[in-house]
Amino acid sequence: MDSIITPNWPVPSNIKAFVSTRIGGVSQQPYDSFNMGAHVGDVSQDVTSNRLLLKTLACYPGEIQWLNQTHSTSVLELPSSKQDRNADACYTDQANTVCAVLTADCLPVLFCDPNTLQVAAAHAGWRGLCDGVLEETLKVFSNPQDVVVWFGPAIGPDAFEVGPEVRSAFMAVDPAAEQAFKRSGHDGKWLGDLYTIARQRLSSQGCCNIYGGDFCTFSDVERFYSYRRDGVTGRMASLIWQE
Template sequence: MTQALDFIQPNWPAPENVKCVSTIRAGGVSLAPYDSLNLGVHVADNIEHVQLNRQRLAQYLPAQPLWLNQIHGTHVMHATNYKGVCDADASFANTANQVCTVMTADCLPVLFCNTQGTQVAAAHAGWRGLLDGVLENTVDEFDQADQVMAWLGPAIGPDAFEVGQEVKDLFTAKNPAHAACFQPSNNANKWMADLYLLARLCLLAAGVKQVYGGEFCTFTDESRFFSYRRDGVTGRMASCIWLTD
């Protein structure tokens, strides 16, 4: 192993056989503005550097991650059907050593497992995915929603994510309770959106009551996280979850 990587380890009461990691931006070989553990092949970084970064991550995993082509949609890919990179924004597994993985750089990564330690999932949730139901679709893959727990990984925080009036209107039309997730911005007809609270409300509506994490801000914590909203051209982190035998 060439270099030890630092990870964010979810602080949640997952079963012992559920393993997960969330990468930070340090520890790779990519050069600025992708410095340094960029795992995204779609952001115009040197592809050889990205492959080296992915190899470094893979040393900590039981198998290659199930990489997705994320399109801000709601499709959940079942790991048993994985035939290579496909268009999806979530993946689900119920057998060991299938590494459900999503990439983010402000959007919200959500990791899931059931209390029995037999099912796991990972979802990529930007505001469009949250609105359209990517989290609800992911929960639907589990046998019992009330036995599911979720961890909210690093995303843009509520004091940094400004959106337009149309975004607030879409969410409040879906659920009036979503109004609590928007605070007035200093700019006219703009609102500060709380992705974490939106996710919690979506998960609660889907029957998930055990929700953890949500204390990060990719925008303000530049030393640890990539942020598309902050930098425009930047890398991607990965959040991975899998079952062991």
């Protein structure tokens, strides 16, 4: 198995994108072994070593400006002079500037306009997805209908069990979200499909060139971290940039 995944999507050859897995790093349990998150309790030296290995494998330029992700809808332009970088999405129209997000069940979404070469990355947990982080990210592009999107590894539709309040929150924004939920085997609980909801949200804004979305972090124990499955665990990184 590989330490990184390369998206299969129709973007120009000078657009580079990768997602790290949990395979191949130096972190010890429960972060074993390719953890990219410096905020989860892992040994900082191990995270630094993992990030250096990621740079070697992905050959990305410069240094990544990591976001302080808070399940918000804030979108930050990169490169940024801000010290805190509180945001859950980032974008750039500059070459050799990496957009990156960290996830472990939440949905990582990569964006590219093949005409302008502008790129973006978003972290969509259920709260951010419900509140509109993908729509806010799409707003930074001039022509949403031209944007190509790739969905990375997230918790799948057979594992994301939620209470009725989560379903109701999504349906309050868009009644069509009802299609993304089915009853689970537990009383009052529902199984939610983050990928379907994300497609609905983007399609409603005219963005229909969507790829990926065939992962489940919860069930794929060997490849992916899952916060819901393990609690204390590592993070995968999703990267995109223009060469």
